[in-house]
Amino acid sequence: MMEITEGSHAIAEAVRLCRPQVISAYPITPQTHIVEALADFVANCQLDAEYITVENELSALSACIGASAAGSRTYSATTSQGLALMFEVCFNAAGMRLPIIMSIANRALGAPLSIWNDQQDSISLRDSGWLQFYAEDNQEATDLHLLAYKVAEDHSIQLPAFVCFDGFILSHTYEPVDMLTQEDVDKYLPKFSPYERLDAADPISFGMYATPEYYPEFRYEMDQAQKRAKDVIAKAGKEFGAMFGRDYSALIEGYRLEDADTAIVAMGSICGTIKDAIDEMRVEGKKVGLLKIRVFRPFPSEEIAKMLSHVKRVAVLDKNISLGAKGATALEVRDALYGSTIPVKGYVLGLGGRDVRKKDIKEIVALSEKGQGDIFYGLRKELI
Amino acid sequence: MALAVGCRARPGKARDNKTGSWRVFKPVFDHEKCSKCGMCSTLCPEGCIHEDAEGFFDPDYTYCKGCGICAVECPKEAIAMKQEEK
Numbered sequence: 236m237m238e239i240t241e242g243s244h245a246i247a248e249a250v251r252l253c254r255p256q257v258i259s260a261y262p263i264t265p266q267t268h269i270v271e272a273l274a275d276f277v278a279n280c281q282l283d284a285e286y287i288t289v290e291n292e293l294s295a296l297s298a299c300i301g302a303s304a305a306g307s308r309t310y311s312a313t314t315s316q317g318l319a320l321m322f323e324v325c326f327n328a329a330g331m332r333l334p335i336i337m338s339i340a341n342r343a344l345g346a347p348l349s350i351w352n353d354q355q356d357s358i359s360l361r362d363s364g365w366l367q368f369y370a371e372d373n374q375e376a377t378d379l380h381l382l383a384y385k386v387a388e389d390h391s392i393q394l395p396a397f398v399c400f401d402g403f404i405l406s407h408t409y410e411p412v413d414m415l416t417q418e419d420v421d422k423y424l425p426k427f428s429p430y431e432r433l434d435a436a437d438p439i440s441f442g443m444y445a446t447p448e449y450y451p452e453f454r455y456e457m458d459q460a461q462k463r464a465k466d467v468i469a470k471a472g473k474e475f476g477a478m479f480g481r482d483y484s485a486l487i488e489g490y491r492l493e494d495a496d497t498a499i500v501a502m503g504s505i506c507g508t509i510k511d512a513i514d515e516m517r518v519e520g521k522k523v524g525l526l527k528i529r530v531f532r533p534f535p536s537e538e539i540a541k542m543l544s545h546v547k548r549v550a551v552l553d554k555n556i557s558l559g560a561k562g563a564t565a566l567e568v569r570d571a572l573y574g575s576t577i578p579v580k581g582y583v584l585g586l587g588g589r590d591v592r593k594k595d596i597k598e599i600v601a602l603s604e605k606g607q608g609d610i611f612y613g614l615r616k617e618l619i
Numbered sequence: 620m621a622l623a624v625g626c627r628a629r630p631g632k633a634r635d636n637k638t639g640s641w642r643v644f645k646p647v648f649d650h651e652k653c654s655k656c657g658m659c660s661t662l663c664p665e666g667c668i669h670e671d672a673e674g675f676f677d678p679d680y681t682y683c684k685g686c687g688i689c690a691v692e693c694p695k696e697a698i699a700m701k702q703e704e705k
Contacts, residue, residue, distance in 0.1 A: 332625035
């Protein structure tokens with residue numbers, strides 16, 4: 236049923252319908268509304284789960300590790316500094332192969348302190364082994380939670396997943412969202428069936444010590460699981476489409492890309508703005524298209540190379556910067572197109588909540604046509 | 620050995636880690652000086668010093684890391700740390 240609802244509340248409702256058995260989180264802007272809503276659900280007996288309150292994010296995700304290892308479907312949510320505090324635990328959750336789902340309301344990292352949106356937080360954990368999904372709107376943010384559980388809990392994957400959506404821009408915005416029912420979700424998402432679990436009657440340890448003779452093989456196995464996830468996402472995404480009419484089988488999506496000369500590559504809510512800008516540019520006769528990345532880990536290199544094979548130039552927009560190098564997406568798209576003659580230019584923009592408007596997208600397309608890029612776009616010259 | 624998913628292990632798995640290869644100094648026990656008090660066995664962090672039928676103690680060199688705690692704590696100075704050549 237279509238409802239006009241705040242992004243955070245739509246996500247909290249989707250999480251409730253996934254029937255997590257243990258939730259542990261620490262409030263942090265702009266994620267707070269999600270965990271507040273879930274705490275209410277538990278307190279009001281609308282969700283039969285343990286809600287573990289903790290002193291910080293490191294403890295929150297640590298509690299989730301224990302709960303997941305004990306065989307519970309487990310959920311957390313955070314952003315920015317909270318995720319940074321979880322850094323160590325993130326690597327452990329992935330290494331122990333625990334299918335924890337965590338919502339990331341993307342926010343800039345300090346210092347300087349910023350509560351506003353960019354994607355530096357989750358991008359900074361790209362090497363941790365977590366699957367990473369990025370939502371364009373609140374419908375996608377809501378749906379991706381179901382998909383994430385389905386994929387993460389698959390016994391051939393067994394990896395945790397971030398569901399990322401832009402803080403404030405999506406989390407605090409009211410949009411129409413098709414809300415699923417408990418019956419729908421139960422049909423799509425079976426009960427969590429852990430591959431192995433902690434059991435006092437049959438003891439087992441998770442994440443044991445590996446000497447140099449064993450460690451590289453464990454990392455290799457995680458990398459293999461990431462790569463297998465492409466097919467599992469395709470299957471689970473298709474099934475979602477068949478049940479609910481929204482197909483998430485593709486890791487990337489094209490918009491007016493078939494005949495485009497200039498391809499813009501981007502992730503998250505900015506894609507909506509880009510689509511509007513493209514429609515206007517098309518009226519002016521400019522052949523511009525969008526390649527939206529919905530799944531950043533595993534990174535869809537081959538899929539991107541295939542979808543961009545016909546374009547004349549690529550402009551990659553990054554709401555993050557690997558300081559001293561480039562935006563993370565630009566680096567990986569360039570790697571995906573290695574060996575082709577298509578020029579790839581990166582544009583770092585929207586950091587710390589700086590607005591990205593349609594005219595910015597048009598200006599970036601103009602720059603890319605002139606071969607100018609690999610820049611911070613839209614800097615205030617009077618400040619530097 | 621095939622890898623366990625998530626490096627998960629049943630109890631007793633630590634025995635697979637032959638930590639004796641870490642050793643640089645090797646504790647050598649002198650039973651002439653030993654009073655059989657068992658302090659070495661109690662304090663060994665690896666739990667690898669065992670009592671024999673006569674009540675004397677000896678380390679299991681498969682696991683002894685050569686930390687030297689037994690030698691420092693022995694009240695009879697019956698344990699000497701000797702450089703090991705491999």
